[in-house]
Amino acid sequence: MRLRLFIVALLVLASNPPAPLAARQQTAALPVSIPFELENHLVIVHARVNNSAPLAFILDTGASVAIVRTETARNLGLSLQGTVNARGAGAGSQAGSLVKNATWSLVGLERVLQPVSIALPLPALPSSLGRPIDGIIGGEFIKQFVVEVDYESRKVRLHDRPTFAYDGPGVTLPIEFSSNGHPVVRATVTPLNHAPVAGRFLLDLGSSLALALHSPFVADQNLPGPETKTIRAIGGAGVGGRTAGRLGRVAALQIGSFTIHNPLTLLSEDKAGAFADPSMTGNIGAQIAERFRVFLDYAGRRIILEPLSTLAEPFDRAFSGIALRADGPGFHTFRVEEVLEDSPAAEAGLTRGDIITAIDGMPAETVTLSAVNELLQKPISRELRIRRATGNLTIVVTPRQLI
Numbered sequence: 177m178r179l180r181l182f183i184v185a186l187l188v189l190a191s192n193p194p195a196p197l198a199a200r201q202q203t204a205a206l207p208v209s210i211p212f213e214l215e216n217h218l219v220i221v222h223a224r225v226n227n228s229a230p231l232a233f234i235l236d237t238g239a240s241v242a243i244v245r246t247e248t249a250r251n252l253g254l255s256l257q258g259t260v261n262a263r264g265a266g267a268g269s270q271a272g273s274l275v276k277n278a279t280w281s282l283v284g285l286e287r288v289l290q291p292v293s294i295a296l297p298l299p300a301l302p303s304s305l306g307r308p309i310d311g312i313i314g315g316e317f318i319k320q321f322v323v324e325v326d327y328e329s330r331k332v333r334l335h336d337r338p339t340f341a342y343d344g345p346g347v348t349l350p351i352e353f354s355s356n357g358h359p360v361v362r363a364t365v366t367p368l369n370h371a372p373v374a375g376r377f378l379l380d381l382g383s384s385l386a387l388a389l390h391s392p393f394v395a396d397q398n399l400p401g402p403e404t405k406t407i408r409a410i411g412g413a414g415v416g417g418r419t420a421g422r423l424g425r426v427a428a429l430q431i432g433s434f435t436i437h438n439p440l441t442l443l444s445e446d447k448a449g450a451f452a453d454p455s456m457t458g459n460i461g462a463q464i465a466e467r468f469r470v471f472l473d474y475a476g477r478r479i480i481l482e483p484l485s486t487l488a489e490p491f492d493r494a495f496s497g498i499a500l501r502a503d504g505p506g507f508h509t510f511r512v513e514e515v516l517e518d519s520p521a522a523e524a525g526l527t528r529g530d531i532i533t534a535i536d537g538m539p540a541e542t543v544t545l546s547a548v549n550e551l552l553q554k555p556i557s558r559e560l561r562i563r564r565a566t567g568n569l570t571i572v573v574t575p576r577q578l579i
Contacts, residue, residue: 206321206336210284214330215305215546217384217462221332222283223313225292228252230283231310234301235325235332236382237472238450238459239314240357241293242280246272248310249295254278262296272296280313285334290317304411306502306510306545312382315357319474325381327466328484337475346469346482347432354378354455359472359479364430365389365457367397368404372430375457379479381470383461386491387429388442391421392454399443400424405579409442410514411499420445424579425491429464434483436464440491440579463491494575496552497521500532502545510540510548524573527564534561 212235213220222230225244233242249256256273278292290313301309322335342348351359359379365387366372375393389399400406406424421444429436440463444451451459467487471480497519503509510532515521533540535548536559551558557574 207324207333208285210282210332210334212330212332214327214466215307216549217466218305219325219332219381219462220309221313223280224283224286225252225280225310226254226278232308233280233311233313234309234382235318236312236314236380237318237359238378238380238382239312241316242290242311242313243272243294243296243298244275244278244280244292244311245301245309246295246297249273249275249278252278254292254295256295260294260296262294270296270298302507303501303503306507308507314382315359315474318472322476323472325465325470325472328469337473340473342471342480344480344482346471346480347434348478348480349432351379351474351477351479352376353474353477359474360456361431361460361479363457363460366427366429367399367401368425368427369401370397370399370427372428373397373457376455377457378459379465380459380461381465383459384463385442385459385461386436386439386463387426387458387460388421388444388451389426389458390454390456391444391446391452393457394443394445406443407495407519407578408516410497410516412442419449419451421451429460431460431464432481434468434481434487436467437488438491439464440493492577493553494555495519495578496558496573496575497578498526498552498573500545500548506541507545508540508543510545519578520573520575524571526560526562526571526573529564531563532560533563533568535559 210221219235220232221235223233255276257276258274260272261269262272273295275292275295279289280292281289322337322340324333349361351361354360360376361379363377364372364374400422404424406422409421409423412419421442423442425438426441429439446452467484469482497516498512498521499514501511501513512526512528512530515526515528552575555576557572560571560573562569562571
């Protein structure tokens with residue numbers, strides 16, 4: 177199982193926050209296309225902060241304001257003041273700072289300046305993705321445009337909000353906004369051997385899951401039932417720290433006229449934090465969103481979902497039972513953070529703290545964390561060269577479907 181990063185329902189509580197720095201827009205020819213990278217199902221765009229070199233930011237509908245990692249802010253010499261506390265998935269919070277007199281702009285749209293509001297440590301971001309990550313951008317930016325997220329071509333297209341007119345084959349769905357300004361859609365979930373249940377779901381492009389059901393809903397519906405095969409979710413973390421739950425499936429999720437069959441689903445066991453929010457049924461994450469071309473029209477209080485050819489593909493990935501983090505130079509030190517019990521990794525003898533130095537003969541220095549995770553999601557035997565305190569060894573792991 178690969179590490180899953182949840183950046184969801186980010187709520188920032190500031191002590192005496194200053195008035196926000198308004199976005200300064202010069203004339204920009206719209207629409208404009210911005211390329212993005214896809215890492216662990218997350219949309220990563222490049223931006224500059226105060227005319228810096230390009231930096232990597234996650235586009236996240238589960239965040240409101242622009243956030244820069246504290247380490248990046250200090251490296252850039254940004255002015256930090258005051259204290260903020262941020263909450264998200266996980267029961268805890270992170271302490272950060274307000275950012276004074278800083279702006280950011282997308283590479284390719286430099287003439288449109290946006291305020292940087294908050295600096296947070298976000299220590300798990302780079303190591304969980306195996307690459308540099310400098311921050312998050314969210315609703316404050318999205319609401320200024322109609323934002324088209326084209327997963328197929330890996331481009332974000334920004335359309336002029338007043339003149340945008342959609343005439344494609346997609347389906348338009350109304351949205352409302354949570355108290356934190358995050359987009360909420362109505363959808364119907366059908367747990368295995370249960371009747372369908374209509375509910376409110378946060379559309380969360382910053383969650384690498386397919387679907388997460390919040391713990392109050394899970395408890396109310398007595399999930400999982402005895403007939404549902406689940407495994408313990410490992411490696412999950414958010415702004416509030418570690419998350420807890422079982423990973424299984426539901427029979428279906430219906431969004432508008434679209435039905436997603438048998439999606440992998442986190443059944444949250446969190447006692448606090450975003451996944452314990454009783455006002456929401458759950459979160460619809462990036463593994464479902466990426467099966468559509470998604471249009472975010474916050475001003476029009478709607479989203480448009482245009483199905484891609486991948487819509488009907490099964491959620492049939494295999495599991496190794498390993499949660500990995502990457503650190504060291506170039507993020508090529510692949511460290512086993514957690515091993516799932518009764519999994520291929522446990523059966524092969526992997527333990528927490530093991531370092532993968534090669535996979536199928538490929539040295540760690542030549543591959544990325546994403547590539548390693550993708551290899552470990554296929555039902556093919558993999559030869560892992562391992563370094564541990566007692567010496568080096570070779571282990572063969574054969575991922576398989578566990579749920």
